[in-house]
Amino acid sequence: MRKALFLSLCTSVLFLSCNDKDDSYAEIPSENYPNVEAVFESTIDLNNLSNYANQTIPPYITKDNATLNPITDKGATLGRVLFYDKNLSSNNSISCASCHQQANAFSDTNIASVGVNGSTGRHSMRLINTRFSVESKFFWNERAASLEVQTTMPIKDHGEMGFSGANGDLTFNDLILKLSAIEYYKELFRFVYGTEEITEVKIQSALAQFIRSIQSFDSKYDAGRSQVANDNQAFPNFTAQENQGKNLFLTPPVFDATGSRTGGGIGCAGCHAAPEFDINPNSGNNGIIGVLNGTGIDITNTRAPSLRDLVKTDGTANGPMMHTGVITTLQAAVGHYGAITIAPGNTNLDPKLTPGGNGQRLNLNATEVNAVIAFLRTLSGTNVYTDNKWSDPF
Structure with a gap:
């Protein structure tokens, strides 16, 4: 079996993660992922992934809440695509990055961020160094038990991204069907998890890896x-x-x-x-x-x-x-x-x-x-x- 299709399962009640940290990207023929190459030819090279997993962390930083879902270059790469993809909203107009903008430390200059059916009920929190926090709960009111759980809650919110399954909205399963029909997701999920099957747990794992990779230690x-x-x-x-x-x-x-x-x-x-x-x-x-x-x-x-x-x-x-x-x-x-x-x-x-x-x-x-x-x-x-x-x- 090709190294690229190696499936490493790291399971808990919250996530499934690919944790093959010895990936040999030179062994990944680009012809196996033609749609990824076509869509992201200037931004993502599956043979030479960006370094998410082994970034330098200062020795005086001791907190790390990523131990149950370790960051991998593959997983965070998928998470990056998901984070910026407006296909994750019901009308293809909003992505996670719409409310969490890199130019503003992954926050929003608007008091309330615009969603598909209105605006957010609270200001969008900055996503800096979320990995290095002793607090494991997320949202201002801590209603998400983990970052993994948090990642898909805005997607399932009627006002934010619109796959709530209520108020006339499609369900999250409809989103999975939608993403499963997109060719670059078929390839990316196969690249990360060894199979084209898309699940909420896999989406949560990848998004959380990308968000935890966002670190700032050059101050x-x-x-x-x-x-x-x-x-x-x-x-x-x-x-x-x-x-x-x-x-x-x-x-x-x-x-x-x-x-x-x-x-x-x-x-x-x-x-x-x-x-x-x-x-x-x-x-x-x-x-x-x-x-x-x-x-x-x-x-x-x-x-x-x-x-x-x-x-x-x-x-x-x-x-x-x-x-x-x-x-x-x-x-x-x-x-x-x-x-x-x-x-x-x-x-x-x-x-x-x-x-x-x-x-x-x-x-x-x-x-x-x-x-x-x-x-x-x-x-x-x-x-x-x-x-x-x-x-x-x-």
């Missing part, structure tokens, strides 16, 4: 962290302002009985620990409880993306922040945490924001605000916006 922060033993040391490549901001970010605040800060830092790391800057799974909401559609409050949003690449290196925001998109600048983000209001009905506010039962008052001066902003900007890289392996292959 000023990473250049500095690689030169020291731990985050608490001054980074030699940082300005005095950036090091001050780092210290404020990492150091817990000292509060008086009224919740007013009297010393220490501002404690961002209590929810967004370095060096991954992901969200603590035990976090409550951050006091932003608005809704995009309708009225009332929503106190269930307790997840957040990594703080990496909140903005581009020039300070330009990668779209609005928070699930409502209500925050549009780093200054506004810092300002929000500077004065927390305990809103009526918000029974899920993170207790770290309510010292002594009162909404925290950080009492930041302009120098401190500017220092924290300067530090947050050091978390942004450049490669994630331009690397071809994460770009549109069509």
Whole structure:
């Protein structure tokens, strides 16, 4: 049997993955995949796949939630095609990339992203370093138990991609039939899984591999962290302002009985620990409880993306922040945490924001605000916006 048709099954309740990491792509005759070659001739070479599986990860990064579905070059290549393919929507107008754009750190500059039958109920979360998070659940309200489960939920949403099986929509099985009739998918699924059969589990596995491959470790922060033993040391490549901001970010605040800060830092790391800057799974909401559609409050949003690449290196925001998109600048983000209001009905506010039962008052001066902003900007890289392996292959 050809190496290209080797089927490696890595099974769990959530996924099926091809995990043949010793692929010899030189053994793959292009004539076996003529439709892939014709459609993606300038973007995908099955004989010379992009490196998704063995990217450099800094030694100080220890979290990895990809162990049950390891990234492979083959699987992530299929995931890339699926991620950008508008055929995954009911009217061929929307892809995953429509709401998660590479140019904006895989988020959207719109507050609500446009779907086939309306718009999303929350702002589209950035997809940076999802692999390196201790939080295993996805969506702002953590309704998906894993990234694998999350990947097909927008496809099955009436408003987003339209294969809901309700409200007059086709079903997900109809999508599978649709993709099964597309020649390049017949070849790609055979290339990855050894068979042309398409299943939801295979789609989930490939999409999750591609999304987890999207990593950003070429920031000023990473250049500095690689030169020291731990985050608490001054980074030699940082300005005095950036090091001050780092210290404020990492150091817990000292509060008086009224919740007013009297010393220490501002404690961002209590929810967004370095060096991954992901969200603590035990976090409550951050006091932003608005809704995009309708009225009332929503106190269930307790997840957040990594703080990496909140903005581009020039300070330009990668779209609005928070699930409502209500925050549009780093200054506004810092300002929000500077004065927390305990809103009526918000029974899920993170207790770290309510010292002594009162909404925290950080009492930041302009120098401190500017220092924290300067530090947050050091978390942004450049490669994630331009690397071809994460770009549109069509």
